[in-house]
Amino acid sequence: MFRTPDIERLKRRRAVPKLVKILREGKDEKTRREAALALGEIAAPQTVPVLVEAMATDVCPVAGAAAEAVAGLDGKGHRAPVEDLVEALRSSRRWHGEGRRACGCRYRSSLFWPTTQVLMRRARSEHVPLMVELLNDADRHLRECAAKALEGIGDPAAIRPLVARLGKEPYDEVPHRVVFGAIASFRDPSTLDVLLTRLADTPPLRAHGDYLGYKSEIEALYRFGSADVERRLTALIPDVACPWQRETLADEIAERSSDPDAVRAVQRDAERAAKAAAERAPLDRALASGAKGIGTLVKFLDADDAAHRRDARAGLGAVDDPGVHGILVRLLRASRAENALFAAAELGRRGDRRAVFPLIDAGRRGLEAAADALARLGVADVADYLLAALDDPDTRTRALTRIRLDPRAIEPLLGILADEDAAYHVRHLARRRLTEIGGPGVLPASATARPEEDDPWRHSVDMLVSTLRELRLGRDMGRTPYEIGAWERDRREHLNRAAGSAPAPVPGGDLPRPYTIDVTRNARALAKEEYTYQSPEDGDFLRWRTPGHHWDARGENAGTYFTAYVNDDGLAVFGGGIGGPYLADPDGWRAVVTDIGDFGGGLRIRLWR
Known part of the structure; x- marks a missing residue:
């Protein structure tokens, strides 16, 4: 039975060989991790290669502890070659014992961050090609490390590769923020336009997007120290679609501005414009979707914005769909005169004769445009049209409800009243109109009401059954x-x-x-x-x-x-x-x-x- 090594005892005795053996051959990863940390505290120069080897070959907890130990030794003057550190990062397993790639545990940060800090201090101009190669690695953490190292080197030769890499990084990812900051650290005026354009092109971030990264990129631009930066950043505010991003941008500018009120005024104007655009967006979608957007177009007919109402009317007029007819008829009663005028003109243009009676009603309510629409539908004189409509079974009910006190209507009304095949409700309306036009005396004896026929409920029931x-x-x-x-x-x-035949089922x-x-x-x-x-x-x-x-x-x-x-x-x-x-x-x-x-x-x- 094997005992767990007493790492604390070995560390006090500075038993480096035994600790190295445990680091290389120990069966338990926790023990190997403690051994790596102990070697870092002892700070023996000969352990640097062993620790770098552990960074490259061991699992996350041990590799992270080895990186921390290497960083501690580097601070005491016991340094590993830059090339060895880069190779260790590239070779790192970054997994646990199960062998899963891309481990998400905290030890990965322990591996990369201490090593990145060492590389930022130690890398020199001769290492730029190596870091540029690392900058294009498929592993995002290696790209972050390379960008920070190039920022630490400070060689202008790194600017072009960094700019190229920036265009390939997803906006809402940490590497984008790191590469952006590395470029800004050079304060090269030629890169300002690139960075401002990249910031302006940032798409709306997700609900829990990288807002810290967005904020850090704004802060990075102020490293240029140019008075023009604030003006150009302020000019970006109206173009930012995402409200949270727009607020972040305005807050960062106002915090550093000598005239924060002017910045806030631009922000308020941008928010008003964004609100107007958001209100307009459903209308634009409806205009592009034809008949599917009819419901939205109708809603915008009562919008506060006159341009929205105008465009909604134009869009509704362009839709060739049967459902538009009923909407136009209802609009004849619209409280907005402009909508009623549009409905009358559009009904006349469409030439649908179903609109005749609604247009007659609208004209009698005072809508002057109804007369022009009726003329386009072939109705030159309303009274003549209504008299003629009394002879058509499909139109006479509506004609009866609209005919005025016209003596010419007495004869056709008497004909309806005498027609036993006419529906009850039609004869009833004809009787009412005859009484209104000529008085009770014009009614034939057969049409005189019996007392029980004056019951309004019975009239309603009989009329509905007949209809x-x-x-x-x-x-x-x-x-x-x-x-x-x-x-x-x-x-x-x-x-x-024929009269007298059995009714159809x-x-x-x-x-x-x-x-x-x-x-x-x-x-x-x-x-x-x-x-x-x-x-x-x-x-x-x-x-x-x-x-x-x-x-x-x-x-x-x-x-x-x-x-x-x-x-x-x-x-x-x-x-x-x-x-x-x-x-x-x-x-x-x-x-x-x-x-x-x-x-x-x-x-x-x-x-x-």
Whole structure:
């Protein structure tokens, strides 16, 4: 059984041969490490080669202790050749007993840092080629050591290799900082531009990046002692994108400046510019992404910056996508006049006749640009257009809600009222308009209301049932992508059926009678109307109880819903989780289907209740 050597006893006896034998042949790395440190304290000159050998061949803890011992001996005049030290670093195993390369333990610093300090003191001009060779080694620690050694030598011949190496070092690494500082130590005016450019080109550092290195590089530039350094560093502040780097740069300059307030003023201006650029960035991405950026473009229509609003409008106008139409229609009511004017002009330019009725409404609200847009859509006279629209099943509901007190409308309205095939809600609106235009006396006897027909709730239910039946909406509308073409053919076939024939079946079966749903709107936007009931709830909101239906559109990973109900104007509309609200007519159903399609394919559209 072997006993652990008593290193302290051997050190007191200055038993150098035994300590050397333990260093070379000892089985335990802890014992070998203690032996190396003991030899350093004894400071026997003949042990220098043995310690250098341990630096090159032993594992990290022992090699680090040997390097510390060599550094101590060097300070006492017992020196190892520079070439031997460099070779020891190159040959160093830098691993533990497991044989893993690039050990990360503290002993590696014990190996490199003491040796680097020795080389900084001992290396001379004749060693520049050796250090330049080491400067391009694949091992980052060797490159750090070489850069520090060249800085210690101070030979101008090292400047060019150092500058070349700087361009190859990653910004966010310690070797970059060391090489940067080595170049600055020469105070060569020809390198100032190179260093300033390198500092300016530093990319945004990671959240826990090498900020100490960035700071040390700024400090290194002040070694030049040139008055021009501060001016040129200050000029870099606006170009620094990373906030932390910009703050570090400004702090370092202000700390050394004779006019720190001027530096802080530049910093504040840079921060304002950076904030503006950050606010602008989503807009630029949206402008470059076409239809995918529509949502962002719409948000920027209300930006504080007028240039942002202008560019967002231009970008939205350049997008050729069906979804833009609904956005433009909503913009006709925009609080910013510039957006409403843009929407009117753009709707006219696009030539989509679905915009006619929204433009009529906008014109009546005082938007003068609506008249020009309507003219481009072929509507020269609004009153004439509305009279003609009464004969079209797809447009007469909207025409009925907009026609003014025009005596010319009496005859077509009487025709609608007499048409038994017309939907209930259409006949009801025609009756209201006839009463408004010609008074109750213009109504035929068959259209005179019975007392029970004055019940607003019954009117709402009957109107909603009639509207949804005419639109051919049922309990199960199938899956997305929705076949709008098939729906249009089915509806056309239904409308063309002879009077008295059996009605065509609706998808999934007929809807039940509407039940009561709650529709919440901001109280300031509501007016009391006969078709709804209200009760104050939820603070500033009024909850309106009204007849309606609720459909879900659900898939495995996505979904939405929509409702059909009677709004506070007494009209059937679509709303809910989709866009809108949309009038419950063919165009409104197409808009609903488009909105649901945005949530992806495979959604099942079924009545919830």
